[in-house]
Amino acid sequence: MTFSNTLPAPDSIAQQYQDQLFAVIQQHITDAGGKITFADYMNLCLYYPGLGYYSAGSQKLGQQGDFTTAPEISPLFARTLSCHIRDVFQQLEQANILEFGAGSGKMAADILKELENKQYLPERYYIIEASADLRQRQQHTVKTMIPHLVDKVTWLDKIPENFVGVVLANEVCDAMPVHSLQFEAGKISERYIENDGQQLQWCKGELSQPHLANRAAEIQSLIGDCDYLTEVNLAAEGWLASIADCLQQGTIFIIDYGYPQVTYYHPQRTSGSLMCYYQHQGHDNPLILQGLQDITAHVDFTALAQTAIDNGLEVTSFQSQADFLLAGGITELTLSHDDADELLMLQQASEIKRLTLPAEMGETFKVLTLCRNLGQLLPRIQLGDRRYSL
Ligand SMILES: C[S@@+](CC[C@H](N)C(=O)[O-])C[C@H]1O[C@@H](n2cnc3c(N)ncnc32)[C@H](O)[C@@H]1O
Numbered sequence: 001m002t003f004s005n006t007l008p009a010p011d012s013i014a015q016q017y018q019d020q021l022f023a024v025i026q027q028h029i030t031d032a033g034g035k036i037t038f039a040d041y042m043n044l045c046l047y048y049p050g051l052g053y054y055s056a057g058s059q060k061l062g063q064q065g066d067f068t069t070a071p072e073i074s075p076l077f078a079r080t081l082s083c084h085i086r087d088v089f090q091q092l093e094q095a096n097i098l099e100f101g102a103g104s105g106k107m108a109a110d111i112l113k114e115l116e117n118k119q120y121l122p123e124r125y126y127i128i129e130a131s132a133d134l135r136q137r138q139q140h141t142v143k144t145m146i147p148h149l150v151d152k153v154t155w156l157d158k159i160p161e162n163f164v165g166v167v168l169a170n171e172v173c174d175a176m177p178v179h180s181l182q183f184e185a186g187k188i189s190e191r192y193i194e195n196d197g198q199q200l201q202w203c204k205g206e207l208s209q210p211h212l213a214n215r216a217a218e219i220q221s222l223i224g225d226c227d228y229l230t231e232v233n234l235a236a237e238g239w240l241a242s243i244a245d246c247l248q249q250g251t252i253f254i255i256d257y258g259y260p261q262v263t264y265y266h267p268q269r270t271s272g273s274l275m276c277y278y279q280h281q282g283h284d285n286p287l288i289l290q291g292l293q294d295i296t297a298h299v300d301f302t303a304l305a306q307t308a309i310d311n312g313l314e315v316t317s318f319q320s321q322a323d324f325l326l327a328g329g330i331t332e333l334t335l336s337h338d339d340a341d342e343l344l345m346l347q348q349a350s351e352i353k354r355l356t357l358p359a360e361m362g363e364t365f366k367v368l369t370l371c372r373n374l375g376q377l378l379p380r381i382q383l384g385d386r387r388y389s390l
Contacts, residue, residue, distance in 0.1 A: 105138030258299030
């Protein structure tokens with residue numbers, strides 16, 4: 001199903017950006033001998049310097065952008081996450097935060113404000129951001145929202161060698177490039193992108209990486225012989241392995257939309273989970289609007305949990321976002337206004353609904369909590385723990 005003919009046409013400046021990126025992609029395809037993996041294509045579309053969706057200057061997040069994330073919906077999200085962060089800090093001598101893919105920077109600013117109020121400021125708040133443009137926006141947000149805390153925040157170009165503290169990734173794994181696999185009449189192939197002269201199109205080929213063969217075999221055992229398209233996110237697994245390597249002590253909270261493996265690779269989910277977002281409209285055609293639209297895929301949390309175990313981390317909880325936020329005390333945060341402003345309370349009630357109701361973000365989004373060297377169980381991550389499903 002494709003909805004692309006209902007999408008608004010880009011303006012002339014956006015069109016120029018798309019044309020330039022299209023030329024870059026064509027060149028990559030030529031240089032690679034006629035086709036590139038979908039993962040390479042997605043990487044160019046999202047992160048090609050100056051032209052990729054996350055690397056170019058357009059507004060992406062929030063009402064003026066293409067999609068909205070939990071920290072943009074309400075500061076209550078970051079404030080509740082701060083309660084979980086405090087639980088970890090209580091067990092550490094050195095308290096730092098490392099946030100990946102900080103988007104507009106709003107979550108970082110809201111967390112620092114909340115931790116300051118609760119007298120739990122970290123020594124440092126590090127941000128690693130794949131997009132130079134977003135890094136600038138984050139710097140602007142931090143300067144504007146928390147000018148007195150600017151010195152706490154440091155942007156890093158790579159994962160530090162050693163880290164003690166809390167690692168955060170909200171909607172980051174879903175923005176990593178995925179490999180696209182096709183199962184057809186018992187044969188497994190990888191889907192590539194080729195150029196037919198004027199347009200880009202899908203084509204099939206051999207698996208591009210040896211590791212994909214093991215993953216494809218696992219998927220095959222779950223789906224049987226049906227014809228099937230799906231995705232594998234090796235980038236997220238590599239990313240998590242690198243974090244595990246640097247985390248000496250502390251906790252990683254991975255928050256994203258996704259499923260355990262048996263649901264992700266359910267025989268009935270025959271067309272994968274690739275989605276594109278352009279001006280708040282979702283559709284399933286990544287071969288248009290290069291650099292102008294977001295491209296994402298759901299996260300396979302079992303693969304992340306397995307990577308965590310393989311790299312010596314403890315998988316301590318797997319909750320729905322609703323349970324994570326309720327356990328973190330999101331509803332109590334709204335009661336703490338003595339000078340209760342009715343409008344604010346109504347607004348907060350509606351934000352909490354968006355963040356927690358099952359038909360909104362509450363069930364689709366999950367939180368995977370991973371720990372290393374913590375002496376005690378984190379108290380709030382037990383509510384609705386579904387590790388059994390991973
Ligand atoms: C969907 S946005 C989410 C932004 C923000 N976390 C939020 O919730 O509003 C994805 C973000 O992850 C960043 N990103 C993707 N892969 C990354 C990586 N490997 N390291 C750091 N940032 C990454 C993107 O540039 C972007 O800022």
